[in-house]
Amino acid sequence: MSEGLSTTIGELAATGPRDLGATAWFTVDQTRVNTFADATDDHQWIHVDPERAAAGLFGTTIAHGYLSLALVPKLLGELLTLTDQVRGTNYGLDRVRFTAPVPVGAELRLVARIDEVAARADGGVRYRVAVRLEVRGQERPAMVGEAIYLAYAGSGLPG
Numbered sequence: 555m556s557e558g559l560s561t562t563i564g565e566l567a568a569t570g571p572r573d574l575g576a577t578a579w580f581t582v583d584q585t586r587v588n589t590f591a592d593a594t595d596d597h598q599w600i601h602v603d604p605e606r607a608a609a610g611l612f613g614t615t616i617a618h619g620y621l622s623l624a625l626v627p628k629l630l631g632e633l634l635t636l637t638d639q640v641r642g643t644n645y646g647l648d649r650v651r652f653t654a655p656v657p658v659g660a661e662l663r664l665v666a667r668i669d670e671v672a673a674r675a676d677g678g679v680r681y682r683v684a685v686r687l688e689v690r691g692q693e694r695p696a697m698v699g700e701a702i703y704l705a706y707a708g709s710g711l712p713g
Contacts, residue, residue, distance in 0.1 A: 560635040563707040567679045572668050574633040574683070579661035579690055580625070582617045587658055590621040604658075612655055619652035622662070622687055622697050629664035630683065636705050643704040645680060650699030654692055661690040669700070678706045 559574055584604065591597045599606045600616055607615040627644065636642070656662060670682040680702065687697040 558633045558635060560637055562638045563636050563679050563705050564638075566636065566668075566681060566705070567671055567673050569668075569671065571670070574630075574666040574668060576665045576688070577629045577632040577663045579663050580629065581661050582621070582625075582656055582658060584615060584658045587615060587617050587621065590618055590624070594618070594620070596620075612657055615658040617656040617658065617660075619697065622652065622656055623647075623650060623699075625662065626664060626685055626687070626701055629662075629687075630666060630685070630701070633664065633666050634668075634683075636707075638707040639705050640708065641706040645702040645704045648682075648700040648702065650697065652697050654689065654694040654696050656687075656689055656696045660692075662696065663688050663690070674704070677708070678704050680704050 557575075559572070561569075587601055591602050596618060600610060600612070601618055602615065604615050607613075665686045665688060667684045668681055669684050672680050674680055683701045683703070685697070685699055685701055686695045689696050
């Protein structure tokens, strides 16, 4: 587990690419999967029916791919703290792929790297983070991709 990076937005803007390390392991339980299913109306049996899933391809229920993706901001918070941020925005995603299932009860961790940082004309900073969700005991990651964020210091108001 990494101790994480604590920095200001100005310091982030002045730095180049850098590894952020890995988070602590995080268990994905059936309650979380069921709650996500309720929130998204995605109640496919492979996610919410442990008895039926036991006889399926994975031998157990699996987390939704989008649940795994939704955990990225929470986990990234363990690796990066912008001490003077007053406003932040999830700006988008690039090249997201779900490359392996996440069995319910499995442990995930996020491995991240800041690949690009750019100052914006409105006073903010846009930064791109390469993310990889690893599953303990699995060779292939559950998800890979790039998350793009905007961050603002000061009043947080543009311009």
